[in-house]
Amino acid sequence: MARIAIDMDGVMADTTQQYINWYAERYGVQVDKATLYGQPETSGFPHGKEVIRGFLYEPGFFRTKPVIKDSQEVIKALYDKHEVFIVSAAMEFPNSLPEKLEWLEEFYPFIGWQNIVFCGSKTIVQADYMIDDHVKNLQPFKGEALMFTAPHNVNITDFKRVNSWEEVGALLL
Incomplete structure (x- = not known):
């Protein structure tokens, strides 16, 4: 054992899909997961990583992944x-x-x-x-x-x- x-x-x-889902919901832009490959986590979104990192502080983010x-x-x-x-x-x-x-x-x-x-x-x-x-x-x-x-x-x-x-x-x- x-x-x-x-x-x-x-x-x-x-987590990546959650970033994509929340970003699409808030900004109306669907980001293709394949475009995020090889980039640091929270990078690769049009509004920048600060916006994505902000999701980590929002109620429900971890609960609904x-x-x-x-x-x-x-x-x-x-x-x-x-x-x-x-x-x-x-x-x-x-x-x-x-x-x-x-x-x-x-x-x-x-x-x-x-x-x-x-x-x-x-x-x-x-x-x-x-x-x-x-x-x-x-x-x-x-x-x-x-x-x-x-x-x-x-x-x-x-x-x-x-x-x-x-x-x-x-x-x-």
Whole structure:
């Protein structure tokens, strides 16, 4: 049985699609996800990254993110076979902690509160695997780091990459 730490934003919850959805709703402009590949997170939108970063402070942003395809089924299978912890930075943005908890309760009701870790820095995380989309979380990790593909990290080659939950399942189940 392996201990697996799984990030939420960009791994379970589709943050990029949420930026696109909220931007379209507010500015009437539909941004193609493909145009965001290789750009820093929150960049690539016509009004600039300050507008997109502003969404992170708005009520509902974290609560209404779309679920990433196949994540529920694969995480449930991992949870049944391994020791799984959801590890998410939830201290920087005022609404993120309660909204992330509500989101998890709705979409991943099988994950008990004992297996949810909200933190500021993930440098304290000890596990066999960490699935995350950010270099800053994977670099200090002592176990096997798995980079979950997101538009902002497509050019990073320092970590073993997983492009989908189907790939995660093939690797860890």
